[in-house]
Amino acid sequence: MKSFLSSLRTLACAALLAPAVLWAQAPQPPEIAARNYLLIDVTAGQVLAAKDIDSPVEQASLTKLMTGYLVFDALRAKKITLEQKLPVSVRAWKMPGSRMFIDPKMQVSVDDLLKGMIVQSGNDATMALAEGVGGTAENFVKLMNDQAQALGMKGTSYRNPEGLTEAGHLTTARDLGVLATRLMKDFPEYLHYYSTKQYAYPGTPASNGTNRNSLLFRDPTVDGLKTGHTAAAGYCLVATSKREFPNVGQRRLLSIVLGTASENARANESQKLLNWGYTAFDAVKLFDAGQAAATPAVWKGTQNTLKIGRPEAIVVTVPSGSAGKVTTQVVRQDPLVAPFSQGQSIGTLKVSLGDQQIAEVPLVALEAVEQAGIFGRAWDAIRLWIK
Numbered sequence: 001m002k003s004f005l006s007s008l009r010t011l012a013c014a015a016l017l018a019p020a021v022l023w024a025q026a027p028q029p030p031e032i033a034a035r036n037y038l039l040i041d042v043t044a045g046q047v048l049a050a051k052d053i054d055s056p057v058e059q060a061s062l063t064k065l066m067t068g069y070l071v072f073d074a075l076r077a078k079k080i081t082l083e084q085k086l087p088v089s090v091r092a093w094k095m096p097g098s099r100m101f102i103d104p105k106m107q108v109s110v111d112d113l114l115k116g117m118i119v120q121s122g123n124d125a126t127m128a129l130a131e132g133v134g135g136t137a138e139n140f141v142k143l144m145n146d147q148a149q150a151l152g153m154k155g156t157s158y159r160n161p162e163g164l165t166e167a168g169h170l171t172t173a174r175d176l177g178v179l180a181t182r183l184m185k186d187f188p189e190y191l192h193y194y195s196t197k198q199y200a201y202p203g204t205p206a207s208n209g210t211n212r213n214s215l216l217f218r219d220p221t222v223d224g225l226k227t228g229h230t231a232a233a234g235y236c237l238v239a240t241s242k243r244e245f246p247n248v249g250q251r252r253l254l255s256i257v258l259g260t261a262s263e264n265a266r267a268n269e270s271q272k273l274l275n276w277g278y279t280a281f282d283a284v285k286l287f288d289a290g291q292a293a294a295t296p297a298v299w300k301g302t303q304n305t306l307k308i309g310r311p312e313a314i315v316v317t318v319p320s321g322s323a324g325k326v327t328t329q330v331v332r333q334d335p336l337v338a339p340f341s342q343g344q345s346i347g348t349l350k351v352s353l354g355d356q357q358i359a360e361v362p363l364v365a366l367e368a369v370e371q372a373g374i375f376g377r378a379w380d381a382i383r384l385w386i387k
Contacts, residue, residue, distance in 0.1 A: 026319065027276075027281065029048075029049040029280075030272050032273060033260060033261065033265055034051070034257040034258055034259055034260045035052065035055075035057070035234065035260075036051055036052045036053060036055060036057055036172075036256075036257075037049070037050070037053075037173065037255070037269070037273065038050050038173040038174065038176070038177050038255070038256040039256075039274075039276075039277050040177050040181065040253065040254040040256075041251070041277065041281065041283070042181055042184065042252040043250070043283060043315050044316050044317040044359070045359075046358075046359065047177075048277050048280075048281060048317065049273065049276075049277070050174075051173075053172060053173040053174040054155060054172050056155060056171070056172060057172065057233065058165060058232040059158075059163050059228065059233065060228030060230045060232075060236055061163045062171070062176060062236055062238055063158065063161065063169070064121065064126055064226060065176070065179050065180060065183060065225065065226050065238065066144050066158065066161075067117065067126055067130060067140075067144070068117065068118065068193075069183050070133060070140070070143055072183075072187040073147075073186075074133045076187070079133070080133065082110050082111040082114075083109055083111065084110050085108060085109050086107070086108060086110060086128050086129070087104070088104050088106050088108060088124070089127070089128070091131075092124045092127035092128040092131065096123065096164065097123045097164060098120060099208075100116030100117075100120050100124050100125040100201055100208075101122075101124070101205060101208065102124050102125065102128065102201065108128065110129070112125075112201055114193050115196060115199040115201075116199070116201060117129060118196070119193070119196050119197075119198070119209070119211045120199065120211075121226075121227065121228075123162040123163075126161050127161065127162060130161035130162075137161060140161055141158050141161060144161065145158050148175070148179075151179060151182055153175035153179060155170070155171060155175050156170065156171040156172065156175045157169065157170055164230070165230050165233075173256050173258055177254060177256060180225055180240070180254055180256070194224030194225045195222075195223040196211060197211050198210060198211065212227040213226070213239065215237070215267050215271060219271060221241045222240065222241045222274075224239070227263075227266070233258070233259065234258065235259075235260045235261065235263055235266040236256075236259065236266060237255075237256075237257050237260075237267065238254070238255075238256050239254070239256075239270045239274065240254045240255075241253050241255075241274050241278075248283045249285075249313075251278070251283050253278065255273040255274050255277070257273065280320055281318065281320060282318055282320050282321070282322070284318060284323045285315050286315065286326075286328060286349075286351070287309055287310070287314040289313045290311055290366060292307035292308060292309045292366060293308060293309040293310075293314065293330060293349050294308050295308070297336065298340070298369055299335050299338065300371060301340070301369040301371060302338070302369060303338075306340055306367070307365070307366040307367055308330075308332070308346045308363045308364065308366060309363060309364070310363065310364065311364075314349065316351050316358065316359050318358065322353060325353050325354050326352070326353055327351075327352050328349055328351050329349070330349055330350075330363065331347050332346050332347025332363070333347065338370065338371045338372065339368075339369060339370050340365045340368060340369045341365065341368050342364075342365055342367055342368045343364050343365060345363075345364055346364060346365055347363045348361060348363055349361040
């Protein structure tokens with residue numbers, strides 16, 4: 001089951017690795033004052049707007065998204081616990097830039113270090129976590145690069161866990177989209193850290209405790225994720241919002257703006273993208289979670305039919321007012337000869353808007369179908385031969 005879910009998560013991010021869909025009558029995004037930007041409908045797995053998303057860029061503290069991913073993975077694997085206290089090395093204590101203000105006399109819990117890294121963007125907290133999970137910062141960086149490769153982040157290379165400017169420490173807007181999407185899908189139980197507005201470790205300056213993501217204070221639908229800034233990177237923000245819509249339910253968007261001119265600009269441009277994405281596009285639910293998109297005939301099985309679809313709802317995003325032009329076509333192998341295991345890939349659902357294909361959704365077996373007995377198989381073999 002774990003490998004099945006992992007495969008589904010990989011498929012859900014596949015759209016981000018492919019070129020963005022361009023509709024014939026695509027809504028034009030607003031002017032965005034950023035060197036690079038990307039807007040993704042996470043619910044539908046579609047890119048809504050993009051600019052220079054494959055150009056290499058400085059990562060700044062957006063690096064901490066990958067550091068968080070690996071810490072969450074270590075927590076799930078029970079290699080560490082939230083209550084576990086980690087030592088603060090001299091290296092962590094002396095980290096420049098944003099800080100949580102911890103020192104070698106302290107033993108700090110993983111929970112507090114996560115808040116220090118995410119809310120305060122503390123480079124000292126980040127280094128303490130990297131050393132706690134990886135043994136050394138250098139080994140942790142290797143884990144970061146291995147994970148980036150596993151996620152398909154082809155334009156990313158890490159040189160440190162915190163994001164300070166260093167030669168070769170680069171990513172792309174597309175890769176940040178993949179990482180942020182996977183982080184939200186793979187570790188929903190830890191997303192509350194990214195919506196925490198205030199945090200200061202006891203005994204440290206309270207004035208250092210405000211989350212730098214100002215959208216958390218402006219827009220109640222925003223619940224993450226991370227800011228970044230260096231002189232080379234400019235002001236950057238990866239932000240996500242979830243809003244409720246009739247007949248669809250919760251719809252989540254992810255905006256990425258890189259290389260803006262100020263803290264205020266990165267928030268304004270991100271808000272502009274998110275609001276535009278929600279108003280310029282409609283979400284269309286094609287099938288509910290677990291609902292069969294098709295029920296084709298099965299040969300040589302203990303059942304005569306097989307339900308195929310997705311374990312999650314199938315949703316697509318289209319320009320506002322065009323939902324009535326959406327059509328679907330199931331493309332699959334034929335004939336379908338048992339056995340089939342639950343989650344086995346069966347075909348694809350091709351989604352078109354008018355005469356233009358806008359999405360291709362992998363379809364899997366929603367149930368297992370065992371092979372029939374010898375007489376059932378023999379009878380179906382004859383029927384197939386006649387057919």
